[in-house]
Amino acid sequence: MNVTAGQELPELVKHPTTRQLVQYAGAQGDFYEIHYDQAYAHSVGLPGVILHGLLKAGFLAQLVTDWLGDQGTLESFEVSYRGIDEPGRPYRCRGRVTRVEGRTADLDVWGEDESGKRTTVGTATVTLAT
Amino acid sequence: MVDDVSATITYVIDRLKSRVGVEGPPVTITVEAGHVRRFVEAIGDPNPRWRKEAPPTFLVALAPPSTHMGDAEEWGKGWLNGGNRFEYFARVMIGDQITSKGHLADVYDKAGSSGDLLFIVFETNYTNQRGELVARLRGTLIRR
Numbered sequence: 040m041n042v043t044a045g046q047e048l049p050e051l052v053k054h055p056t057t058r059q060l061v062q063y064a065g066a067q068g069d070f071y072e073i074h075y076d077q078a079y080a081h082s083v084g085l086p087g088v089i090l091h092g093l094l095k096a097g098f099l100a101q102l103v104t105d106w107l108g109d110q111g112t113l114e115s116f117e118v119s120y121r122g123i124d125e126p127g128r129p130y131r132c133r134g135r136v137t138r139v140e141g142r143t144a145d146l147d148v149w150g151e152d153e154s155g156k157r158t159t160v161g162t163a164t165v166t167l168a169t
Numbered sequence: 170m171v172d173d174v175s176a177t178i179t180y181v182i183d184r185l186k187s188r189v190g191v192e193g194p195p196v197t198i199t200v201e202a203g204h205v206r207r208f209v210e211a212i213g214d215p216n217p218r219w220r221k222e223a224p225p226t227f228l229v230a231l232a233p234p235s236t237h238m239g240d241a242e243e244w245g246k247g248w249l250n251g252g253n254r255f256e257y258f259a260r261v262m263i264g265d266q267i268t269s270k271g272h273l274a275d276v277y278d279k280a281g282s283s284g285d286l287l288f289i290v291f292e293t294n295y296t297n298q299r300g301e302l303v304a305r306l307r308g309t310l311i312r313r
Contacts, residue, residue: 055211066204066232071248075279083247092250093229097212100225104216112257113225119252161252 040110042144042167048106048134053098055090055126063094084125093108095130095159099148102132103163108158111144111167118148128153134163142167178278178285178299181244187291196232197268204230205263222259228304229253232269241289241312251288251309259303266298274307282307287312 072079275290
């Protein structure tokens, strides 16, 4: 695989639903009510139920593993959650190669809401197969 | 007059600080095919690779991220997830027996735009049945 700095990863657009939040809550074992109970979410000042940060991390990890395929190994992956995201709205996962040195490549990854705001930002480091 | 809220956040921080670095009880769980399938279905990741291997964020489904959340809940009204950092040292395959060992790494407070925020940083090390360190997770939870 030819990887160069500045290269963009193929975009991954997710369409999260409330059903998916319940599925994820069960699969991860995170039953915090802000992810499935509208009344509870309102009571803590949220506009409604919101996506799990780690679900968004899962989306961004998929962005990287889809791009990388069997051409390398994920060494590290870091995300910061900067804003909330609600189900029923598209979530665009994007990424860009920032640096390539030998077989190591660093990436920026981020998730954007409908308005283009980066609600999750992160980085990943991969080792490319020879 | 004593400010009740700040008194309580100080109390919670002091109590949590005394536990920084103290390792919680290890939890050993087998990576099950059905669990991984439900996890990737929830993410919507159809990659056939996950029929044999666990995807990068699956480790969080094996053990609760922090055993200290209950203590912090004496203060504030809700949780936010601040961030997660995963480091990978070996692949995690279906059938592996993964032992998670977690500890509180840091506790601090910060003034936010709508009041004080309590930050709890935890770290979890994951080893497999051969005793190999497979991954390390660092997470920041924010109590507001």
